[in-house]
Amino acid sequence: MKIQKSKTKEYRDSFKLIHQTDTGEKVYRLGRSILIKLPENRNSVITSWINGGYREDLQAIFNHQLNQSEIDHLENGPVPEFMRNTAKKMGMDPGRTSGFLTVAYMDNVAIITKTFREIEVTAIVTAGIEVNGGRAGDTASYYELNGTYEFEVGTINTVLIVNCNLSESTLIRSMMTAVEAKTVALQELMAPSKYSHGVATGSGTDNIAIISNMESEDVLTSAGKHSKLGELIGKSVIEATKQSLSKQSNLNPDSQCDMLVRLERFKVDPENYWEHARSAYQEPDKTKFMENLHDFSKNPLVVSLVASILHLIDETSWGLASQGAAEKTAISLMKTLPDLLKIENVPNYEKLLDQSDSVLINWIRVSTWVILNMKK
Structure with a gap:
């Protein structure tokens, strides 16, 4: 041409x-x-x-x-x-x-x-x-x-x-x-x-x-x-x-104050959340769930917490933290999410989490549970 x-x-x-x-x-x-x-x-x-x-x-x-x-x-x-x-x-x-x-x-x-x-x-x-x-x-x-x-x-x-x-x-x-x-x-x-x-x-x-x-x-x-x-x-x-x-x-502090944006470099997207909500909780309303997900994603408390967890993953990839120690710390951090957002109910973490899975999969499980319980 x-x-x-x-x-x-x-x-x-x-x-x-x-x-x-x-x-x-x-x-x-x-x-x-x-x-x-x-x-x-x-x-x-x-x-x-x-x-x-x-x-x-x-x-x-x-x-x-x-x-x-x-x-x-x-x-x-x-x-x-x-x-x-x-x-x-x-x-x-x-x-x-x-x-x-x-x-x-x-x-x-x-x-x-x-x-x-x-x-x-x-x-x-x-x-x-x-x-x-x-x-x-x-x-x-x-x-x-x-x-x-x-x-x-x-x-x-x-x-x-x-x-x-x-x-x-x-x-x-x-x-x-x-x-x-x-x-x-x-x-x-x-x-x-x-x-x-x-x-x-x-x-x-x-x-x-x-x-x-x-x-x-x-x-x-x-x-x-x-x-x-x-x-x-x-x-x-x-x-x-x-x-x-x-x-x-549009790369600036405002646009980066978003959990989903932070998760993009790890190839986690809203569809991963919807698939978990649909399969684990039989959530029927995708439109409503996605609205709640995006609202949750922009909460500065959530962004700060996920940023801390993602930094542990980075430290592991750089060889600065052992995988076992980083995963254990990340699990401990994500368990604070319900209290951080003042949700009275606490999930059964023994059933919710599986430490044989990745930190990101476990984060999706905990944050999906929180999203579904915040709307009730």
């Missing part, structure tokens, strides 16, 4: 300035793209199909949202050629332009600036991991051979602009700190991996660019977590990543 072409003039006429740094970097919105124009004497490190690595000659960096026809094209065509053509359409020199691809909407970009004295750090992030969120070390989803592979969507793209002068090694250290900060944002949101039961550390196609000002007399040599530059990088990236994920994926 051919890509729908746009005329260069149409791109130029649609440029809209949405942000400008104090040192002259200009961020434009144009259609399904964001373009960051760089003044002269900027150096950068960037993970990109075109003009990636360490550069001192880039004029611009773009972030382009793919439409379906473009995705279809990229599954059979070369990505670098497509990106060079995208740069040309924007009126940029493809030899001095780099960029990223995503399916995230440019309306959901987050731009956060943090300052301390003479240091200014700006993070520009688009983020979406509802399809492609993964955890480092998950089983691979493709094998690349001679540049050919299946194109995946869902990406966190980060551009970090620092107003000070950073060497190549300091730029790389800045990249390390920024990637850690992105992971902090995902960990604090308990973003699920789509390829394992773990918490995501990113998407499978994330990209990042770090830009510094070689004209600045403020030469910084450290960007680690102990440095003020590292602190500003961390704070700006965490805030921008969270803000963009909230806009794009």
